[in-house]
Amino acid sequence: xxxxxxxxxxxxxxxxxxxxxxxxxxxxxxxxxxxxxxxxxxxxxxxxxxxxxxxxxxxxxxxxxxxxxxxxxxxxxxxxxxxxxxxxxxxxxxxxxxxxxxxxxxxxxxxxxxxxxxxxxxxxxxxxxxxxxxxxxxxxxxxxxxxxxxxxxxxxxxxxxxxxxxxxxxxxxxxxxxxxxxxxxxxxxxxxxxxxxxxxxxxxxxxxxxxxxxxxxxxxxxxxxxxxxxxxxxxxxxxxxxxxxxxxxxxxxxxxxxxxxxxxxxxxxxxxxxxxxxxxxxxxxxxxxxxxxxxxxxxxxxxxxxxxxxxxxxxxxxxxxxxxxxxxxxxxxxxxxxxxxxxxxxxxxxxxxxxxxxxxxxxxxxxxxxxxxxxxxxxxxxxxxxxxxxxxxxxxxxxxxxxxxxxxxxxxxxxxxxxxxxxxxxxxxxxxxxxxxxxxxxxxxxxxxxxxxxxxxxxxxxxxxxxxxxxxxx
Amino acid sequence: xxxxxxxxxxxxxxxxxxxxxxxxxxxxxxxxxxxxxxxxxxxxxxxxxxxxxxxxxxxxxxxxxxxxxxxxxxxxxxxxxxxxxxxxxxxxxxxxxxxxxxxxxxxxxxxxxxxxxxxxxxxxxxxxxxxxxxxxxxxxxxxxxxxxxxxxxxxxxxxxxxxxxxxxxxxxxxxxxxxxxxxxxxxxxxxxxxxxxxxxxxxxxxxxxxxxxxxxxxxxxxxxxxxxxxxxxxxxxxxxxxxxxxxxxxxxxxxxxxxxxxxxxxxxxxxxxxxxxxxxxxxxxxxxxxxxxxxxxxxxxxxxxxxxxxxxxxxxxxxxxxxxxxxxxxxxxxxxxxxxxxxxxxxxxxxxxxxxxxxxxxxxxxxxxxxxxxxxx
Ligand SMILES: Cc1cc2nc3c(=O)[nH]c(=O)nc-3n(C[C@H](O)[C@H](O)[C@H](O)COP(=O)(O)OP(=O)(O)OC[C@H]3O[C@@H](n4cnc5c(N)ncnc54)[C@H](O)[C@@H]3O)c2cc1C
Ligand SMILES: Cc1cc2nc3c(=O)[nH]c(=O)nc-3n(C[C@H](O)[C@H](O)[C@H](O)COP(=O)(O)OP(=O)(O)OC[C@H]3O[C@@H](n4cnc5c(N)ncnc54)[C@H](O)[C@@H]3O)c2cc1C
Numbered sequence: 001x002x003x004x005x006x007x008x009x010x011x012x013x014x015x016x017x018x019x020x021x022x023x024x025x026x027x028x029x030x031x032x033x034x035x036x037x038x039x040x041x042x043x044x045x046x047x048x049x050x051x052x053x054x055x056x057x058x059x060x061x062x063x064x065x066x067x068x069x070x071x072x073x074x075x076x077x078x079x080x081x082x083x084x085x086x087x088x089x090x091x092x093x094x095x096x097x098x099x100x101x102x103x104x105x106x107x108x109x110x111x112x113x114x115x116x117x118x119x120x121x122x123x124x125x126x127x128x129x130x131x132x133x134x135x136x137x138x139x140x141x142x143x144x145x146x147x148x149x150x151x152x153x154x155x156x157x158x159x160x161x162x163x164x165x166x167x168x169x170x171x172x173x174x175x176x177x178x179x180x181x182x183x184x185x186x187x188x189x190x191x192x193x194x195x196x197x198x199x200x201x202x203x204x205x206x207x208x209x210x211x212x213x214x215x216x217x218x219x220x221x222x223x224x225x226x227x228x229x230x231x232x233x234x235x236x237x238x239x240x241x242x243x244x245x246x247x248x249x250x251x252x253x254x255x256x257x258x259x260x261x262x263x264x265x266x267x268x269x270x271x272x273x274x275x276x277x278x279x280x281x282x283x284x285x286x287x288x289x290x291x292x293x294x295x296x297x298x299x300x301x302x303x304x305x306x307x308x309x310x311x312x313x314x315x316x317x318x319x320x321x322x323x324x325x326x327x328x329x330x331x332x333x334x335x336x337x338x339x340x341x342x343x344x345x346x347x348x349x350x351x352x353x354x355x356x357x358x359x360x361x362x363x364x365x366x367x368x369x370x371x372x373x374x375x376x377x378x379x380x381x382x383x384x385x386x387x388x389x390x391x392x393x394x395x396x397x398x399x400x401x402x403x404x405x406x407x408x409x410x411x412x413x414x415x416x417x418x419x420x421x422x423x424x425x426x427x428x429x430x431x432x433x434x435x436x437x438x439x440x441x442x443x444x445x446x447x448x449x450x451x452x453x454x455x456x457x458x459x460x461x462x463x464x465x466x467x468x469x470x471x472x473x474x
Numbered sequence: 475x476x477x478x479x480x481x482x483x484x485x486x487x488x489x490x491x492x493x494x495x496x497x498x499x500x501x502x503x504x505x506x507x508x509x510x511x512x513x514x515x516x517x518x519x520x521x522x523x524x525x526x527x528x529x530x531x532x533x534x535x536x537x538x539x540x541x542x543x544x545x546x547x548x549x550x551x552x553x554x555x556x557x558x559x560x561x562x563x564x565x566x567x568x569x570x571x572x573x574x575x576x577x578x579x580x581x582x583x584x585x586x587x588x589x590x591x592x593x594x595x596x597x598x599x600x601x602x603x604x605x606x607x608x609x610x611x612x613x614x615x616x617x618x619x620x621x622x623x624x625x626x627x628x629x630x631x632x633x634x635x636x637x638x639x640x641x642x643x644x645x646x647x648x649x650x651x652x653x654x655x656x657x658x659x660x661x662x663x664x665x666x667x668x669x670x671x672x673x674x675x676x677x678x679x680x681x682x683x684x685x686x687x688x689x690x691x692x693x694x695x696x697x698x699x700x701x702x703x704x705x706x707x708x709x710x711x712x713x714x715x716x717x718x719x720x721x722x723x724x725x726x727x728x729x730x731x732x733x734x735x736x737x738x739x740x741x742x743x744x745x746x747x748x749x750x751x752x753x754x755x756x757x758x759x760x761x762x763x764x765x766x767x768x769x770x771x772x773x774x775x776x777x778x779x780x781x782x783x784x785x786x787x788x789x790x791x792x793x794x795x796x797x798x799x800x801x802x803x804x805x806x807x808x809x810x811x812x813x814x815x816x817x818x819x820x821x822x823x824x825x826x827x828x829x830x831x832x833x834x835x836x837x838x839x840x841x842x843x844x845x846x847x848x849x850x851x
Contacts, residue, residue, distance in 0.1 A: 092754055094743065099754055110754065276745065383732075397636060404516055407523060407628040410732070415708055415777055446751060451708060451775035454761040 007333055008112060010035065010098065012090050012271060013119035015043020016315045017307025017322035019075050021117045024326035026081040028335055033083040033111065035090055035100065041075045044121055044141065044308075045315040047148050048072060060148055062173065063210060067315070092447035093274045101452055108456045115302045115329045118272055118290075119322055122265040122308035127162070127369050128424055131234030132261060133381050140166045140262030147173055153180045155258025159243050161186040161231055163363040164264035165211060172214045174260075175223055182223045183256045186245050188263070188366045190228035200358030207314075207355060230372065234259060263365055265312045266423060272310075273445030275303050281438040284357045285311055286365055287423075288442040294346045296325030297332075304329055312360075317352040320345045369424075370431035379428065380421040382414020387428050394432040402441045405429055415451055418443045480670075484510040484644070486828050487663055487673035489651045489687065491517030493631045493814060494806050495679030497821020498828075499638035499645070500555070505829055509643045510671055511635075512663065514650040514683075518631030520748075521681055522814065524782035525627045526704060526726060526738040528717055529815045530567040531592055532619035533583070537791065537839035538816065539590045544835050545819035546621070552630070552818070556637040560630035561731050566716040567622030568606075570767070571598075571615045576721040580617040592619050608713050610766050616721075624717045624728045627814060634818070651680075654687065656800060675802045675828050682785035683747070684807035688793070688842070691800040695793060695845045697808050700786045701742035703756035705779040709733030713770060725763040735771065737764055742781025752779035786810045787845075794820060794840035796827055804828060805842060 009025055011018045014036035025032040034041075040048040046061065046068040057065040078084070085100070092099035097110040124139035131137070138146070138154045140162060146152045158180060160171045167187060175182045201208040218225060232244040232251055242255045272290035273279070278299035279288045292298050292305045306325040307318035324345040327337045375388025389409055399405045402412075402425065411425045412418030418425075422443050430437035486502055488495045491513030502509045511517075529549060531542040553559040571577040577598065584594045597605060598615030606613070639645045646669065653664040654676070663671040678687045685697040710733050717728035725739035740756030757779055764771050787793065790810040797803035806824045809816060823833045 092757075094754055097754075108758075397632065401516070404519075404632075408632065413778075415775075417778060446778050446780050447754075447757070448776060448779065451777045454707070454765055454774050454776060455772050456761065 008033070008114040009117070009329060010111065010113035010115075011117040011119060012036075012098070013043065013121055013307065013309065014038065014041035014075065014084070014086070015119060015121045015307060015318060016045065016071055017119035017121070017309075017318035017325075018043070018117070019071055019078075020319045020322035021119060021306060021326040022078055022082050023074050024323045025330065026078055028330050028337070030330075031082060033085060033113075035085045035088050035098070035111075037087070037089045037103070039087050041084070041086065042068065042072055043315075043318070044145075046071050047145060049149050049151070053151065055151060064315070071319070089450055090271060091449045091452050093271060094447075099447070101456065106453055106456055108452070115304065115333060116275070117296075117304045117306055117322070117325050117329065118275070118298075118309055119307045119318070120268040120271050120309035121318075122267050122312055123419060124262045125264050125266040125423055126261060126420055127263050127365065127427070128373075128377055128379055129161075129231040129234055129261065130374065130377055131236065131240075133378060134234055134236045134240050135238065136236065136240030136258045137234055138258065138260050140164070140170050140260045141265070143258075143260035144170045144173060147177060153177050154260065155180070155240075155256070157181050157183050157256050158258045158260065159183050159186060159254060159256040160260045161243065161245070162262040163187050163189040163365075164262060165359060165363065166262060166264070167363075168211060168214045168218070170260055171218055171223060175218060175221055182218070183254055184224045184226060185218065186229045186231065186243070187225065187227045187363075188229060188231070189363045193364055194227070194362045197358040197362035200354060201362070203351060204355045230366065264360075264363060265308060267309050267311060269309060270445045270449045272298065272303070272305060274447060274449070275300055277303060277305070279442065282311060283438075284360050286360075286437070288438070294349065295328035295342070296321055297328055311356075313349075313352055313356040317349055317356065320348050320352070324349065370427040373428060379424050380411045380414065382416055382421075383410040385409055385411045385421070390425060390428045391432045394429060400429070400433045400435070400440065402426055402429065402443050406443060412443050481662075481672050482510060482644075482670065483672045484508050485673065486510075486675040486677060487512070487661060487671050488677040488679055489663075490514075490679035490681055490684070490807075491635050491645065491647065492520055492522035492679060492681050493518065493627075493634060493817030494522070494681070494809070494820050494824070495677065496522075496631065496635040496638050497818045498677055498679060498806065498824040499643040499821070500634060500641055501822045501825035502828065503638060503641035503643050505825055507825070507829060509638075510673070511638070511643060511645045512649050512651050512665055512671070513635075513645065513647045515748075516632070516647050517635030517645065518627070521782045521784040522631035522817065523628050524704070524780060525784075525814050526702070526736060527624050527627045527728065527730075527814065528567070528719070528726065529562065529625050530619065530622040530717065530719070531590070531815065532567050532594065532617065532622055533569055533719065534812065535791065535839075536586060538812075539587060540835050541816055541819050541823070541837065543590060544822065545816050548818040548822070549625075549815070556630070556633040557640075558629055558633045560633060561626035562623065562630065563625070563731075564621050564623040565728075567619045567719065568716040569617045569619075569719045569721055570609075570613045571617075571721050572612050573614065577615050579721055580615075584617060593621060594619055608768055608770055610769050612766050618716065622717070626730065631817075654690070656691075656802075661802065675804065677824050677828065678803065678805045678807060679824070681807060682783045684785060684793075684805065688797075688805060691797055691803055693797060693799055693805075693842055695808070695842060696788055697785050699744065699783050700811065701744055701750035701781040701783060702738055702811060703740045703742040703752035703760065703779065703781050704736065704738045705752060705757060705760050705776050706737070707735040707771065707774045708777050710735060710770070710774060714768070718767070720767075725760060725767060727764065727768070734777075735764075735768075735774070739763065744783070748783060750781040750783050752781050784809070784811055784813075789844070792816075792820075792840050793842050794823060794837050795842050796831070798843060
């Protein structure tokens with residue numbers, strides 16, 4: 001392709017990765033389309049409240065306020081140079097076109113793409129606990145979203161439980177929040193895990209300092225922090241009233257009216273899957289992820305991956321990865337790019353990857369979770385499937401792979417389509433079959449990426465790719 | 475799985491662990507025959523496990539009705555046979571007419587199929603509205619087959635293979651047949667480097683992939699792959715008692731035990747030889763037709779779409795017969811979008827052909843010779 005060919009580059013996701021990608025493409029004279037499901041750009045970390053909300057950035061984003069504001073300003077400044085389509089869910093990809101559902105009008109249309117950058121980010125990773133479906137239990141991310149987006153707290157006496165950097169961050173944000181008390185931070189990771197990660201984290205003093213500061217602040221404000229815990233159960237009748245946890249020797253009961261629960265993040269990979277990207281197991285992230293090179297090229301020519309959707313590395317890395325993927329896209333399509341900048345970004349991404357790996361070691365998934373999960377533990381809340389049902393299925397049918405387990409038990413068949421339950425289900429299947437979790441596979445992606453209304457109005461009919469003579473049967 | 479390179483001998487080898495191959499394995503074991511089945515992936519992972527789940531006789535060509543009737547009897551006892559109810563329900567199958575011509579077609583089908591005891595009941599006008607308050611206004615009438623119904627293919631097809639295994643069939647999953655030879659007396663099958671099987675009889679139950687095997691033994695057929703598009707809604711309160719079809723084709727739908735509406739119609743898209751998915755045009759068409767047919771779906775959501783790979787023959791009839799070229803080779807493939815209901819009976823017929831050389835059910839219409847033009851002489 002020559003540099004005069006107009007390139008219809010499309011970016012999915014207006015988080016840090018997508019926005020930096022858009023900025024980079026625009027700076028090189030392209031007019032990319034930037035699509036985002038959310039009403040306002042910023043992604044998960046720099047999520048913006050509705051326009052008429054009047055809280056200052058400092059209150060919303062704390063120490064990250066400057067970065068948040070810079071990113072928002074970048075997006076606002078790009079309006080004339082990009083085609084920004086908010087409120088638009090990409091629900092399918094087929095034949096060089098994306099299918100978009102515009103939320104407010106419930107209309108769908110197709111969008112042709114040339115090169116495509118997938119910057120679809122992440123959502124919470126949850127390991128269920130008995131009682132986790134009681135009203136008052138939220139994911140850590142949801143607890144934060146409530147605060148950031150709507151200015152609401154999930155409760156007045158809140159326990160934050162699970163593991164990961166977000167655990168402490170959300171605890172600080174809640175402890176600072178007027179009218180809310182943080183009853184405890186219950187971390188399933190051990191102090192030893194965290195100490196062991198310190199040397200690697202020293203490479204990134206700012207991140208380490210932010211974490212240490214957060215912990216010190218919590219302690220100074222009397223918030224109890226317990227490490228190496230195991231959740232036993234969430235108690236309550238109509239809603240959460242307490243959590244029972246174990247320190248290994250003893251059980252403790254702690255009254256609370258809400259719980260934020262989470263074990264880090266999981267990449268949102270369905271679009272990459274629909275685009276037929278090759279997936280590989282990432283031991284560091286304990287997940288099957290779309291493969292990509294250092295610049296973000298996926299296994300499918302013309303499809304680039306950036307940010308948390310390609311592996312959890314955090315917001316700073318997402319910004320670098322978005323810019324790097326955009327440079328790769330430009331170079332692959334014959335545009336001149338600054339090679340030194342590209343190398344600099346790759347170096348920075350390399351550093352941040354090591355930090356990410358250190359963080360993963362500092363906050364590991366509890367390896368004994370599946371072994372300890374009682375048979376009655378509900379895993380799939382859409383379909384009411386328990387750990388015991390999965391174990392029985394593995395035992396009685398020999399199911400040893402996630403898609404077969406789904407077919408036989410319905411796990412992952414509900415509205416969430418496995419976003420919430422698939423990880424826990426895989427852990428249980430691995431435990432039940434005595435195999436490493438990577439060998440039980442991953443659920444196949446199928447459209448729609450999220451539920452779509454039947455009554456969607458088609459704005460633009462797809463160009464006639466209808467196959468001949470439809471198979472006629474039932 | 476065998477890890478030695480020794481040759482396993484068996485009476486009957488089966489290629490393909492769909493509902494057809496698994497049913498044949500079970501039927502053979504019930505006759506006491508030694509049987510070994512090779513399945514490329516997992517049993518029931520292809521068409522047999524991802525289909526719509528319609529278990530109907532109504533609307534089939536008359537030539538298929540003896541086979542369908544035989545299957546109907548087996549389905550009645552399926553829970554006992556395979557150890558799960560597979561959500562099989564004789565819920566009724568209702569074929570909708572949208573025009574007077576459709577109504578007449580349904581009437582004449584009722585007359586033509588009179589000998590087969592399908593119990594077809596024609597509905598129209600006030601009785602239609604009274605019995606189907608959920609039906610949109612496009613429907614003029616229809617034909618109900620009360621004893622036809624639906625089942626969950628994801629459960630039934632793998633369970634058939636497990637039942638065959640419990641009955642003593644040797645089932646090798648994740649074991650593709652890579653090569654087959656005939657030494658003049660027996661077939662020699664090879665999978666990878668470690669598994670070899672020797673058998674005097676070979677059943678070709680490889681679904682959409684059966685053409686290569688037939689061709690290798692001199693019986694090329696115009697088999698092509700098709701990919702029916704499927705979609706499912708979120709669970710809804712139960713309101714649809716019957717499995718619905720439409721005279722002349724287009725959409726079909728049923729409500730699963732869980733409350734989800736399962737819908738099919740139109741064509742999917744092949745990703746490669748094995749994988750397929752629904753395509754946007756089919757999804758859009760399904761959505762429009764579904765709301766027309768069942769206005770209650772107006773506020774529902776699709777939560778997933780999928781497709782599968784099925785073998786079609788030009789006349790939409792299967793190939794179910796002994797090979798004319800290679801004694802010992804028996805074909806059972808090409809069910810053209812309608813083999814789920816037939817599967818258990820096809821298994822029995824294949825077992826009869828293997829043991830007795832003839833079937834007690836008429837299958838003349840399914841002979842491979844009808845494609846003689848394609849078979850080089
Ligand atoms: C709930 C939550 C809270 C977090 N809070 C913090 C925090 O406080 N501090 C911190 O450092 N990190 C936080 N993280 C991690 C942080 O999100 C990431 O490191 C960073 O946002 C990654 O940027 P990104 O651009 O890769 O993806 P994201 O910021 O996640 O942005 C992805 C965007 O893509 C959109 N998208 C995804 N799929 C589609 C689709 N199919 N169609 C259309 N749009 C789509 C999403 O709506 C989203 O706007 C949080 C993560 C989550 C999930
Ligand atoms: C989406 C869809 C909807 C349908 N709806 C209905 C319906 O409602 N009602 C109905 O009656 N029918 C329906 N059908 C048709 C029905 O599913 C098929 O006719 C039936 O399942 C065919 O069974 P089979 O065993 O021949 O094929 P399959 O289930 O495809 O089994 C063939 C098997 O052979 C294996 N195989 C292939 N090559 C090799 C090799 N070299 N080595 C080892 N193994 C091999 C494959 O892996 C596969 O498992 C539908 C089909 C589809 C795809």
